[in-house]
Amino acid sequence: MIIKKEKTILHIDGDAFFVxxxxxxxxxxxxxxxxxxxxxxxVSALSYEAKAIGIKRxxxxxxxxxxxxxxxxxxGDYKAYVKYSGKMxxxxxxxxxxxxxxxxxxxxxxxxxxxxxxxxxxKQIAERIKKEINDELNxxxxxxxxxxxxxxxVASKYVKPNGLTIITKDTILDYLVKTPIExxxxxxxxxxxxxxxxxxxxxxxxxxxxxxxxKENLSQPYEVLWSELNGEYLMKIDPITKTVYSSxxxxxxxxxxxxxxxxxxxxxxKHVEEACAKARYYKLVxxxxxxxxKTKDFVYHEYQIxxxxxxxxxxxxxxxxxANFIKVYKKNILYRTTGVTLxxxxxxxxxxxxxxxxxxLAKKFEIIHEQIDSLENKFGKHxxxxxxxxxxxxxxxxxxxxxxxxxxxxxx
DNA sequence: TCTGGGGTCCTAGGACCC
DNA sequence: TCTGGGGTCCTAGGACCC
Numbered sequence: 146m147i148i149k150k151e152k153t154i155l156h157i158d159g160d161a162f163f164v165x166x167x168x169x170x171x172x173x174x175x176x177x178x179x180x181x182x183x184x185x186x187x188v189s190a191l192s193y194e195a196k197a198i199g200i201k202r203x204x205x206x207x208x209x210x211x212x213x214x215x216x217x218x219x220x221g222d223y224k225a226y227v228k229y230s231g232k233m234x235x236x237x238x239x240x241x242x243x244x245x246x247x248x249x250x251x252x253x254x255x256x257x258x259x260x261x262x263x264x265x266x267x268k269q270i271a272e273r274i275k276k277e278i279n280d281e282l283n284x285x286x287x288x289x290x291x292x293x294x295x296x297x298x299v300a301s302k303y304v305k306p307n308g309l310t311i312i313t314k315d316t317i318l319d320y321l322v323k324t325p326i327e328x329x330x331x332x333x334x335x336x337x338x339x340x341x342x343x344x345x346x347x348x349x350x351x352x353x354x355x356x357x358x359x360k361e362n363l364s365q366p367y368e369v370l371w372s373e374l375n376g377e378y379l380m381k382i383d384p385i386t387k388t389v390y391s392s393x394x395x396x397x398x399x400x401x402x403x404x405x406x407x408x409x410x411x412x413x414x415k416h417v418e419e420a421c422a423k424a425r426y427y428k429l430v431x432x433x434x435x436x437x438x439k440t441k442d443f444v445y446h447e448y449q450i451x452x453x454x455x456x457x458x459x460x461x462x463x464x465x466x467x468a469n470f471i472k473v474y475k476k477n478i479l480y481r482t483t484g485v486t487l488x489x490x491x492x493x494x495x496x497x498x499x500x501x502x503x504x505x506l507a508k509k510f511e512i513i514h515e516q517i518d519s520l521e522n523k524f525g526k527h528x529x530x531x532x533x534x535x536x537x538x539x540x541x542x543x544x545x546x547x548x549x550x551x552x553x554x555x556x557x
Numbered sequence: 558t559c560t561g562g563g564g565t566c567c568t569a570g571g572a573c574c575c
Numbered sequence: 576t577c578t579g580g581g582g583t584c585c586t587a588g589g590a591c592c593c
Contacts, residue, residue: 187561203560248593333591366567366591394563443560449587482561 159250396484
């Protein structure tokens with residue numbers, strides 16, 4: 146008989162991560178109400194002090210300025226967040242071999258077996274990791290320890306900020322009874338609404354249901370969730386650092402909402418250029434491209450195009466979108482968002498060697514793009530762009546007075 | 558919570574085939 | 576011509592995540 150050894154999974158979650166990094170960069174901000182997201186026009190992260198006075202994630206920046214004049218508003222510094230994120234994960238890797246970088250401010254790690262190796266118990270290991278992150282990076286994190294990933298997520302959320310919560314197989318229900326079902330990782334608004342109608346209010350209500358009930362009423366991923374919440378380790382730690390994307394998306398919302406065809410097309414054109422630049426950076430080419438318009442009532446109208454030959458040349462993709470634009474566009478509807486997605490990305494080496502058809506054209510563009518991409522690296526984004534994108538850039542500049550300088554524009 | 562931008566994965570159902 | 580049952584592949588779109 147095989148006795149399965151209980152796993153010990155660690156989950157780390159940065160506390161108000163973006164703002165935490167800003168405070169580490171500039172300690173004078175500590176203890177103050179601070180938000181980031183100035184460049185986006187909505188609050189993307191907020192300090193606990195800002196939360197305490199009633200600011201919420203997603204709140205428009207103009208409202209923060211108007212109603213909370215004392216709040217410090219900062220633009221996001223994504224490069225810094227990536228840097229701190231990497232350092233945080235490196236600290237975890239001092240202890241664990243298998244670290245999964247789940248998002249910019251979260252990771253999972255498998256600590257199983259480290260007790261004996263490090264001559265510390267799991268709690269002491271977690272405390273050490275936490276202290277090193279605190280001391281070396283000057284940011285605070287919350288940690289959860291549990292037998293599964295889903296339970297580790299419950300644990301890290303349980304005490305925040307600066308928490309350390311340990312769930313063992315024996316104490317699972319003690320924690321789940323105090324966790325509302327909608328707080329569980331993987332249970333969103335639709336499913337929690339459904340479950341509540343069935344009388345399932347807390348995570349304990351969920352796990353104490355029979356598995357047959359789950360199978361009858363929900364789909365496969367929820368069976369996995371149920372097992373994980375019951376302490377059965379199913380979701381593996383995936384330590385592979387993701388540099389490959391399966392899709393690349395660029396979207397933008399605008400207000401006022403509009404039905405200006407030319408404007409919408411120029412937005413889409415810009416998205417294609419940005420998405421293609423990213424694809425080229427990662428040496429990926431899409432087999433499919435889709436674009437969408439989202440109406441002011443949040444209804445998506447999407448159209449998907451299969452490329453006869455995969456390409457990341459915007460010059461090829463843009464005309465395809467223009468040709469199919471009328472399939473989603475209605476002239477009497479106001480739109481709030483446009484977006485482009487490059488789908489089914491494959492390595493660009495796969496398509497090399499095919500010198501026929503539109504791929505041949507793509508080759509020519511490849512040479513131009515190498516030069517454009519290196520120009521942009523030197524001088525910043527939007528030094529160079531397609532004429533079809535021009536309108537989108539111009540309109541954006543009108544809104545921001547700070548960016549009012551002449552650029553050397555190069556139209557292709 | 559009147560809602561930003563960038564992702565992943567699963568499933569139902571249609572097309573097509575034997 | 577009508578009919579049954581089964582498989583695979585693809586697609587759209589739903590749901591969820593940070």
